[in-house]
Amino acid sequence: MGAQLRVFRRRIRSVQATKKITKAMELIASSRIVKAQQRLEASTPYLIQLTQAVSAAASHATDIANHPLVRAPEVRDRAAVLVITADRGLAGAYSANAIREAAGLTRLLNEQGLDVTPYVVGRKGVAWYRFRGITMGGQYTGFTDQPTYADARRIGDDLLQAFLTPESEGGIDEIHIVYTHFVNMAVQQVRVRRVLPLEIVDEVVETKAGESLPFPLYEFEPGADTVLDALLPRYIDHAVYTALLMSAASEHAARRRAMKSATDNAEDLIRSLTRQANAARQAEITQEISEIVGGADALASA
Amino acid sequence: MGELKVALVSAERSIWEGSAKSVVAKTPDGEIGILPGHSPVLALLLDAPLRIETTDGTKVLVAVHGGFFSVDSDQVNVIAETAELAEEIDIDRAKAALERAKAAAADDDPAVQAAKRAETRLAVAVGTR
Numbered sequence: 135m136g137a138q139l140r141v142f143r144r145r146i147r148s149v150q151a152t153k154k155i156t157k158a159m160e161l162i163a164s165s166r167i168v169k170a171q172q173r174l175e176a177s178t179p180y181l182i183q184l185t186q187a188v189s190a191a192a193s194h195a196t197d198i199a200n201h202p203l204v205r206a207p208e209v210r211d212r213a214a215v216l217v218i219t220a221d222r223g224l225a226g227a228y229s230a231n232a233i234r235e236a237a238g239l240t241r242l243l244n245e246q247g248l249d250v251t252p253y254v255v256g257r258k259g260v261a262w263y264r265f266r267g268i269t270m271g272g273q274y275t276g277f278t279d280q281p282t283y284a285d286a287r288r289i290g291d292d293l294l295q296a297f298l299t300p301e302s303e304g305g306i307d308e309i310h311i312v313y314t315h316f317v318n319m320a321v322q323q324v325r326v327r328r329v330l331p332l333e334i335v336d337e338v339v340e341t342k343a344g345e346s347l348p349f350p351l352y353e354f355e356p357g358a359d360t361v362l363d364a365l366l367p368r369y370i371d372h373a374v375y376t377a378l379l380m381s382a383a384s385e386h387a388a389r390r391r392a393m394k395s396a397t398d399n400a401e402d403l404i405r406s407l408t409r410q411a412n413a414a415r416q417a418e419i420t421q422e423i424s425e426i427v428g429g430a431d432a433l434a435s436a
Numbered sequence: 437m438g439e440l441k442v443a444l445v446s447a448e449r450s451i452w453e454g455s456a457k458s459v460v461a462k463t464p465d466g467e468i469g470i471l472p473g474h475s476p477v478l479a480l481l482l483d484a485p486l487r488i489e490t491t492d493g494t495k496v497l498v499a500v501h502g503g504f505f506s507v508d509s510d511q512v513n514v515i516a517e518t519a520e521l522a523e524e525i526d527i528d529r530a531k532a533a534l535e536r537a538k539a540a541a542a543d544d545d546p547a548v549q550a551a552k553r554a555e556t557r558l559a560v561a562v563g564t565r
Contacts, residue, residue, distance in 0.1 A: 176449040183445055183515045187478055187506055283447040283517065355463045355479035364480050365504065368517065375447060
């Protein structure tokens, strides 16, 4: 076997091995998209109940507009941006898009005179900020492909604590989340959502068929204000949880797409390499025949 | 006398749903028992076992951690950050978690919370077996 043919065969084998890996990653990602979506769905009853209870408590609480989590601070000079990226690469531009959006938001907030502290989820984002020497308020890694509520809770607690720290001690005045919204299998969009201060007024509970139920005359234990104090932080946690799950689904979708095109590309490569290998083999055979014929001719004429 | 419709939901999934004769829960003000026809209540829950007696007489014990419940026209919604049914709890794991949490500094807030969670879990799991 000629040297050229051997080289082609080796390259084909190598591309085939890569293709098997990318194909496997593609399949894993597809199954995980569905799982992330199911978990998102499973968490909606909680959100509905929570929203209902918060609205009910808010309508009974003494002064909702002045609640520390709702009231907009008079001076805004510090903001936090929670960026959700991936732990692992090979997901196309997924992390890069989220980071770019966060950088844009940071610039916008800076122009409004705010200092921005990034809180970063995912190794890719952490690496990006660390490389640029930007101090992070918090970094969370190791769970982006399958986030749990406990992870969201941890982030929510940190954000809340930063928000409730008094202004003089470096407290934060508003918190934004940059996450990737899962529109459908083909489309994911990076979105920004402000979580604090809360905008409860907008979150009207939609009941079935648009009927609006007045809140029952609940008796609150221990009291409407205490209940509200306990429930509002859960709201933040849930917003973080939803953002994490959405981003996880988007991450898997992005990875699936990236791996699909890698697999397709590998197939194209294998096809063209096979053609070249065939041509090389044919050329080798042709050469051998002409050598034999030439040799026989030379012998005959000698 | 009617019956209660109970829905138990955690942040991650729906845990239990069914009809019940009574629900007993622990709030910051003390234990509260809910029977059919109770007036509307919205109360916070402590880390404690929640007891549900279903209409066919079986008892369901649930470890709830942080949450609240609402009662309105015999519909009881229990909303907990995390909740586990008694049969789902791994006793050995809960015991190990309790040991670990107790071993951690006593004044450390997360560790104390973890210990409380583990205790609740154990109380629920042991109570049914």
